[in-house]
Amino acid sequence: MDRADSLEVGEGPFTIAGWFRTDDQRPQAFMWAYDQAPHPRVPVSYVSIRIEPDNNRIQTILMSGHDDATTTVLRAPGSHTDGQWHHLAFTRDEEAVTLYVDGTQTATTDPHVGSISRNAFTGLHIGQRPDGGDQLLGAVDEIVLLDHALSAQEVSSLAESNVLPGEGAQLHLPLDQVAAPGASGDPVEVAQALTDVLEGYLDAGEIDGPIAHQSSNALDQAQRHLADGRMTPASQALERFIRHLDNPKRPDTLTETAAADLRESAEQIIEML
Structure with missing residues (x-):
């Protein structure tokens, strides 16, 4: 504030x-x-x-x-x-x-x-x-x-x-709708803030293994689509991002806190599109 x-x-x-x-x-x-x-x-x-x-x-x-x-x-x-x-x-x-x-x-x-x-x-x-x-x-x-x-x-x-x-x-x-830290109502800015949060979890080791590359790749694709105004493929990339969070596999590392926070922000971006 x-x-x-x-x-x-x-x-x-x-x-x-x-x-x-x-x-x-x-x-x-x-x-x-x-x-x-x-x-x-x-x-x-x-x-x-x-x-x-x-x-x-x-x-x-x-x-x-x-x-x-x-x-x-x-x-x-x-x-x-x-x-x-x-x-x-x-x-x-x-x-x-x-x-x-x-x-x-x-x-x-x-x-x-x-x-x-x-x-x-x-x-x-x-x-x-x-x-x-x-x-x-x-x-x-x-x-x-x-x-x-x-x-x-x-x-x-x-x-x-x-x-x-x-x-x-x-x-x-009340934070009834939570965007990633520093984000506004612009989906491009929210996606960038979400990327910063993801990188924080990666640096902390709360996301590791194949899921780290998969989630980063999906979010990167979503950002590029958003920057070019392609909302449908951006939404699809965000849905892939969420699926990775919902389905970690061995030897993935993914804490419950990281998964919940990232999923919530991704879902908010989809609602904006």
Whole structure:
């Protein structure tokens, strides 16, 4: 999301919440906002939620790098990179900063002092850092930013029912139709973004064996047909791409997360044609 005053929480209370699913074992960003990381000569303020399988934890950071610089770090045990859906919620108010996983409080500490969005350099980034690093190879859903801190009971209810309690949503991304990251409503751009996602899974080893070449070839054919305006053969190539995902054979490697994410984006492109 682009930088906007309505998305900058400053010194005030907030709730960031949403769902994620991944089985990738590398560090991945669930959400990152306002700036990226401390610099020895340039004060920055930011908030981040990071999945860290290498440290078997989920870590959140609040940094107010101006004037009296303060940093608050919370860590929840367990990486939750098992390919299942997990709910995260991170709250701040005048009493505490609290992290919840799957509706249960896992870490809390004293209130954080200072603005976390002062002189914001960027907006909210879901599933990656502002520089595009630490990409989440999986899926996210129902991302919300609220202008108040939900109670423990409200977080539990949100994780169970997926229904927002009351008002105050500064941002709500239900992601009912999910395109590949960075994609627009243009099927050519969506296909290019899908190619980038496929390459990420290939680099991570989540797709390997003959299916790696077959799926890449089918998607490459679809892109070329789309670029030339040949929608019918493009759709047929995407259908082949999906068939490869649905029918892996020995000695293919294909994780469930990769298959589900790639299939979903390919089906969306077909619907556009």
